[in-house]
Amino acid sequence: MADLFADELPPSRPEPVREDAPLADRLRPANLGEVIGQDHLTGPEGAIGRMVAAGRLSSMILWGPPGTGKTTIARLLADSVGMRFESVSAVFSGVADLKKAFAAADKAADAGQRTLLFVDEIHRFNRAQQDGFLPFVERGTVTLVGATTENPSFALNAALLSRAQVLILQRLDREALGQLLTRAEELEGPLPLTGPARDALVASADGDGRFLLNQAETLYNARLDAPLDPAALGAFLQRRVAVYDKDREGHYNLISALHKAVRGSDVQASLYYLARMLTAGEEPRFLARRLVRMAVEDIGMADPQALVQCMAAKDAYEFLGSPEGELALVQSCIYLATAPKSNAAYKAMKASFRNAKETGSLMPPQNILNAPTKLMKEIGYGVGYTYDHNAEEGFSGDDYWPEEMDAQTYYEPVDRGFEREVKKRLDYWDKLRRDRKAV
Incomplete structure (x- = not known):
């Protein structure tokens, strides 16, 4: 990572894009309003839009599929609130690079300049490396913006997650991808594709804007004499392109x-x-x-x-x-x-969910409620509960339904596969329950 602080500490700004830069770079948004497909975050009512309007950023984790604008948003965030932008990648950076970034951020802070530290592929840092961010985030040395394609719940430390807001980026839909191609055509001219082939190209991107623009650039560079149809497009790109219409x-x-x-x-x-x-x-x-x-x-x-x-x-x-x-x-x-087939569990879910919504907040019977306080014990919580393991055959046959509600049957196993055995178990318990009530 280059030392950006040789003599003084000016706010960082994106470098000018060269004319021969890749199409995706030349089409990078100049401000958050130009970001496509993430209005739920960057719009006036979105979390990012509100933070920018207030002029203060919180640490955040941008979670979303590839090619949805995570890096672009991070760069524009820094520029929007006048912060210097520092970037590291967990793929190419190690502890030494992080220490250098934190030292530079400390120096910038002494000069009155706040730092946005963007960490690409943050989930690739191990637990110890992730812990290394904590003191610098806590004391405000950096505002951390991490980008990940992995579920943060599994990929990131709980301590780090507690100090950052997780913002979910959506895969770009057909409309958003179409807008990207329109921007490309405004810059480079019409794509050499028939209408169906253009739709097929959009469908093949599967929500990845960067992939789509790279494919479009390949088509522009080829300087084709005639528009390609879907079959010719698939052959040209060496990738079978499904003939999906615009509604997929x-x-x-x-x-x-x-x-x-x-x-x-x-x-x-x-x-x-x-x-x-x-x-x-x-x-x-x-x-x-x-x-x-x-x-x-x-x-x-x-x-x-x-x-x-x-x-x-x-x-x-x-x-x-x-x-x-x-x-x-x-x-x-x-x-x-x-495999043997059964939708009994699916039907049971539907029926039980519907019943749960209809019955509202009915209280379970008092005998199966815990009584952690003296008052709850005094009013009868837990009184009369039968511990099933102490009952004959490990089954008490107690009634677990709310008093205002009759017992229901949601799950009815079919006589196929393993459910044949489950049905035997249910029949056995139903018989025991009837026998207990008859006594």
């Missing part, structure tokens, strides 16, 4: 077909639609999430291992990446399609 109907049609083929236990059709989406450039993590949903919605307790298999496939993909990790998604798809 093709995307939703294929994921619907995959889900229904799995639900219908047609393993061959399931593999076909999974392959269609993967070869069209669909984001594998999206497919992993959908497979997890199928495991809990359409298989559930008929085979509880289905969820385990899908989560393992997700982890395997994250560990291996593409293309090797895609085999794990294929394996989990095969498991789901061949």
